[in-house]
Amino acid sequence: MAGFAAANGPWFEKVEGDRLIRGFRPVARHGNALGIVHGGMLAAFIDSAMGSTLSHVLRRRAVTVRLTLDYLMPGRIGEWLQAEAELLGHDEQMAQVRGRLYGPRHDVLAGVGTFALLSRLRRPGGRR
């Protein structure tokens, strides 16, 4: 990871078959004036988990076209947060993804995203 993800990391990733799980432990620099995790940070994290799930499942780079987010409960500083995404459907150009971001006790953020699919990724170690 580089750029924004590195600057706001560390972010952790676990892959179980088609399932990709992203996690991070928010600290003060992820917070807002109310002392909870910044809503924008949560948006960034779920968006990134959705895009990475597309890279993992479809082996395609993707850019966000539309994102709808429901903020359910606050994300707490210091509590491990995790995000997962599910591919709802896709064609050659576009994909629909549902995302979920949750803490140890409850769901924090629910999202649906539309992504434009870009270039194909090489399989790790493969020659295409």
Add this chain to the structure above:
Amino acid sequence: MAGFAAANGPWFEKVEGDRLIRGFRPVARHGNALGIVHGGMLAAFIDSAMGSTLSHVLRRRAVTVRLTLDYLMPGRIGEWLQAEAELLGHDEQMAQVRGRLYGPRHDVLAGVGTFALLSRLRRPGGRR
């Protein structure tokens, strides 16, 4: 600004009457693997501009409840980006806001947000 906004700043702010304008110049740490501004960073910035507009216009703290974002064109690293928000309507508990994030040549992101209104802010220098 502290926390996430400070860590991902500097963010600049200008007030013209009821109009609040937020700006920043993206650098590499705001970028993604494609070399453009991270979609999550853009989401965070417009969300924050919407919330700050509510603080400015209604003198109320606010938390995001729902956010819908349309990614129109990429945000470029190095190009000044600005966000503005317009209060569409509100009651005592909730407010609807429309946001717009744009670069020097085109609009980058359009959003609509629902915010829950929290405690009243003191007027700068005032005694309430």
